[in-house]
Amino acid sequence: MRILVTNDDGIHADGLGVLEKIAGELSDDVWVVAPEAEQSGAGHSLTLNQPLRYVKLASRRYAVRGTPTDCVMMATNHIIQDGAPDLVLSGVNRGSNLGEDVTYSGTIAAAMEGTLAGVPSIALSQAVNVQEGRIDWAPAETFGASIVRDLLKEGWPETVLMNVNFPALGAESVKGIEVTHQGQRDVTDMRIEARHDMRGLPYYWFALSRALGAQPEDSDLQVVRDGFISVTPLHLNLTHEATRQRMEGTLSRRFENG
Numbered sequence: 001m002r003i004l005v006t007n008d009d010g011i012h013a014d015g016l017g018v019l020e021k022i023a024g025e026l027s028d029d030v031w032v033v034a035p036e037a038e039q040s041g042a043g044h045s046l047t048l049n050q051p052l053r054y055v056k057l058a059s060r061r062y063a064v065r066g067t068p069t070d071c072v073m074m075a076t077n078h079i080i081q082d083g084a085p086d087l088v089l090s091g092v093n094r095g096s097n098l099g100e101d102v103t104y105s106g107t108i109a110a111a112m113e114g115t116l117a118g119v120p121s122i123a124l125s126q127a128v129n130v131q132e133g134r135i136d137w138a139p140a141e142t143f144g145a146s147i148v149r150d151l152l153k154e155g156w157p158e159t160v161l162m163n164v165n166f167p168a169l170g171a172e173s174v175k176g177i178e179v180t181h182q183g184q185r186d187v188t189d190m191r192i193e194a195r196h197d198m199r200g201l202p203y204y205w206f207a208l209s210r211a212l213g214a215q216p217e218d219s220d221l222q223v224v225r226d227g228f229i230s231v232t233p234l235h236l237n238l239t240h241e242a243t244r245q246r247m248e249g250t251l252s253r254r255f256e257n258g
């Protein structure tokens with residue numbers, strides 16, 4: 001099995017090393033194509049307005065000066081010449097990707113791009129202990145390979161990707177695995193902090209408090225908070241079917257030439 005490993009935290013990130021170890025437990029044929037610099041929050045963007053460059057760092061190990069999506073595109077269409085990957089693994093992200101995080105996340109986007117390329121793809125993220133600002137990779141390290149193996153055995157549709165999140169606990173305290181829905185954060189308390197540089201000019205930081213609103217019990221946000229590993233199947237088709245059906249009866253019409 002050929003595995004492509006990528007991420008959005010960059011080629012030097014600790015979580016990439018964790019994912020390489022996970023991939024190494026599953027196969028000897030592991031390729032790493034990851035961004036040269038951190039791309040968290042890049043979403044599913046791709047580089048169209050400047051040239052793309054990459055460097056080969058070692059055998060089957062490349063750094064791309066671009067986004068996670070660029071990495072998957074370059075890997076599957078250019079860098080890996082002698083056979084497509086059978087699996088894309090993205091992460092392990094430093095911090096969870098839950099609720100609408102998935103719309104901002106470069107980690108998730110790499111798995112989206114893998115899915116679009118016809119390769120089964122899994123995004124993995126390790127929650128951070130926010131109070132202590134500390135990350136313990138043990139849950140991802142301990143359970144990552146077995147979850148990937150179980151997912152591959154189970155299989156999923158071609159248009160679907162898997163979003164796996166590990167709770168911020170010691171590995172021995174993880175309570176189990178739950179298959180969940182994408183939850184919803186309360187993003188109303190987003191703050192923009194203004195500071196001034198040494199010349200007195202203002203600059204700004206987004207301060208994302210990422211509060212947890214009221215959640216259904218089976219949401220990804222709730223189960224990770226409760227100490228479970230969350231597995232959420234996501235799909236790329238964003239159509240809201242109930243609204244489409246409701247509007248179809250009233251808004252759809254033919255013009256004279258239609």
Ligand code: MN
Pocket residue numbers: 008009039040041093094107
């Ligand atoms: Mn990240």
